[in-house]
Amino acid sequence: MNKIINLPFIFRSFIKKITLFLFFMSLTLHAQIDKVEPPFWYAGMQNPELQVLLYGKDIAQYQVTASNGIKITNVKRTENPNYIFVTIDTKKVGATDFVFTFKSNKKETLTQKYSLKKRREKSAQRKSFDSSDMMYLLMPDRFANGNRNNDSQNSTQEKYNRDLPGGRHGGDIEGIIKNLDYISSVGATAIWSTPLCEDNDAAYSYHTYGQSDVYKIDPRYGTNEDYARLAAEMHKRDMKLVMDYVTNHWGIEHWMMKELPTKEWINHFDSYTQTNHKRTVIHDTNASEIDKKIAIDGWFVPTMPDLNLKNPLTLKYLIQNAIWWIEYADLDGFRVDTYNYSDPKGIATWTKSITDEYPNFNIVGEVWMQSQAQMAYWQKDSKIAAIQNYNSYLPSVMDFTLYEAATKVFSEDEGSWEKGIMKLYDNFSNDFLYPNTNNMLIFVENHDTNRINQTYGNDIRKYKMAMTVLATVRGIPQLYYGSEIGMAGDKNKGDADIRQDFPGGWEGDPNNAFVKEGRTPGQSEYFDFTSKLFNWRKAKKVIHSGKMTHYIPENNTYVYFRYNAEETIMVLLNNSNETKTIKTDRFKENRKNFKTGKDVISELTFDITNEIIIEPKSVLILELK
Incomplete structure (x- = not known):
């Protein structure tokens, strides 16, 4: 999560004023x-x-x-x-x-x-999202405006202003409901929406990570009843709703920040102290205590008070709030923002309390680390964390090292020991570190990163390669809204540029990409490929739970197999700018007695007994026969 924004500094004297207020408050009124x-x-x-x-x-x-x-x-x-x-x-x-x-x-x-x-009947045994799903990430304010009547509200400070890139644009829950069939048509079976609870900041509230009431849907998105209706409509379509939950912080406008229940409800220092973002200190045996304290207790930004999960009252409040939403809205999972910014013991207790109540409930944490060992530390039952007698109880983590590799690899046309397609091979070679690689959220972009189509200059060949990897390796693939129609966005221009409005989500939009006849030829090319790929994946148990064998890349080409007792899939990626002929004798242990392979996208059949010719910057997904 990246929420650093240019807002006035407002923390000064905040804690002192609250403390004085608590001690000198009048006790005489009824x-x-x-x-x-x-x-x-x-x-x-x-x-x-x-x-x-x-x-x-x-x-x-x-x-x-x-x-x-x-x-x-x-x-x-x-x-x-x-x-x-x-x-x-x-x-x-x-x-x-x-x-x-x-x-x-x-x-x-x-x-x-x-x-x-x-x-609800069998509520505790509810199913959750897993590797059979494809998760569609959207920002509700930027997706679709289904109800113009809630664009601005008297109870919230920031009003509708679509002309302001970082303003409130009017997208809402009704807009999501009206486009569920579109999302399903892309091949998605789950939706992760960025937070929907009230965020009453005066500006930049559209991302809703600075929540001001965690029991209330932001009225500019709709009502609590609308949110429950979204889940119900999704369940009619065999889709799953994943809530973006924030354990680390609230917004400065949260009603409790005006009058804290206790000074210890939030973390505080003598003066404003921002987190150092160095979460490696949590498992670093050489780290100083002050660095640990600042990493865990420091605020994300001045407008986001850091919640103190070491305080039993705060922790119990957050546990119950999460469970209340699961029951009330009939949720299917959580994505937890800035998971490892919170007190490690507290966040583990929060997670275990939820999974004790719902044994099948999946929770994926944002653990933005730079190595597989650091990320594996945070997955449930990690042998790495066990060295320090720690267990996060977190079922799933986001695969940020795969993201880092996938946003560089397809622009490296010349392969080498460390460059080009070898980056993907090296990433998967470290899978032994994770307790459960199949339960990892895999992605090539999200609401905090550069758009993948921006990264690769809207080269659809590279987009297809990236999507093929997401659709065919282990884990739970996540697609960011609009990429399936070629949407781009440059983070260097600010977060608003990577969070643009979906075309057709607003009345009067000149281009309506939600419907086939409204898409441009370029949008259609992106959509048709994405839809075919991920709809194919829906029924492929061999991808959901099959084993993987991969082969050391040669000449910037990469070949891997997904297989189980019933089926074998052969995936070939040519990351070079030249047509390649790939000899297949090397793959005998997986090729076995198969003679042909039918490409999932082109539906052409290839003879795999001797060699396969593959075009530059292209992929083949072969169902072997």
């Missing part, structure tokens, strides 16, 4: 309840303990009881009298409504209704 989080809960959860946050003037000065036999096991008060954390035991309690009653020494009484709702 209590009232303004916030209850979670707003409701579900019966029959694996962990029966529920921590309910109640916020209101002087609420901590009251004694609390619960009706209907609900047992209160703990009441936690902090230095802020306007918060109280009430823990109840939901074990052996079915779906029910009950009442919290607050009584003061002055015999004043206040009540708050609360509900435990019935869970």
Whole structure:
């Protein structure tokens, strides 16, 4: 994630003011309840303990009881009298409504209704995304505007301004729902949307990573009900919804930042301190303690307070918020932003709490590291991390080293020991480090990187090579919205350039790439290839779970096989600018007695018994017969 933006410096004296506010706040006014989080809960959860946050003037000065036999096991008060954390035991309690009653020494009484709702059938056993899926990453504000009525809202500071590259452009949940059939037609079976919860920053709020209310969908995107409807519409199409969850930070406009529940809710220093971004210090046995502290506790930017996962109240809040969204919206997975910026023990507890509740639930973490060993450290049951007695419990990591290789390799026309297609071979040769290579998110771009079509100058041959790799190697491929129609964008011009509006997502757009007849010939060439490739992949168990054997590249060509007991796929990439003749005797252990191979894209049949001729900068995906 890259969210560094040019906003005014606002951290100065923030913590001091909050602390003074907590200590000198008046305690004389009558209590009232303004916030209850979670707003409701579900019966029959694996962990029966529920921590309910109640916020209101002087609420901590009251004694609390619960009706209907609900047992209160703990009441936690902090230095802020306007918060109280009430823990109840939901074990052996079915779906029910009950009442919290607050009584003061002055015999004043206040009540708050609360509900435990019935869970969906087999909710705990819900399936999640896996290597059979292709994940489509989109930014809702830039994808499609399905409801013009929510473009601007009185409750949020930043208003609609499509003329401003970094402004709010009006894309929303309704726009996603209206184009689900298009996304499915590309070959996608899952959607990862960047965050949808409210971000009430005054500017640059369209990426929504600076959330101001994590129980509420941003009204410019729609409502909580709209988000649940998105999941329902996707499930009708056998698609999966993956929420982008942020454990490391909130936005400075979050309602709690105006009045912290406790000083320890966030990480802080004597003066504003930004993270050093050097997450290697977490496993570095030679690292200094101050470097570790700044890496983990430092803020991402001045407008994103760093959440303190070492604080049990904060950690429990985040665990319950994540589970609440899974139950409420019927989610199929999480992508976790800046996963290893958080306290290592805290983030591991957060992850394990969710997967304990949902054993099949997949969570992929953004672990932007520069080597396979560093990334493998963060995957669940890593033998590398076990050396330090650590387990993140994170099922999946994003394969950033493959991304780094794939954005360079296809411009290196001359192969060598370290250059050209050898970069891909070397990347996969380190797969032994990972506990589960099939459960890694693989990609060649995302919302924080240069667009792949920009990187390769809209050379569709190179795009096809990159997509072929994503579609045929181990892992879960992720496609960034618009690349399938040739969209480009230069990060050097700012993040807005890599997050442009999808053509046809707005009424009056001159080009509507959502429909076949609206695409230009160039867009159609990109789309037709991408759609055919990933729709083919949908049914290929040999790709989803088959084994891989690859051969050392020669003359900047790379050959690998995916195989299982039923099927064998042979993939050939010619990364040179010359036609190559590839002798097939070398591949006997995988070629076996197969005689021919049918190319998935061209549907031409090739004789593989002696040699295969492959054009410059091209690929062949052969189903062997």
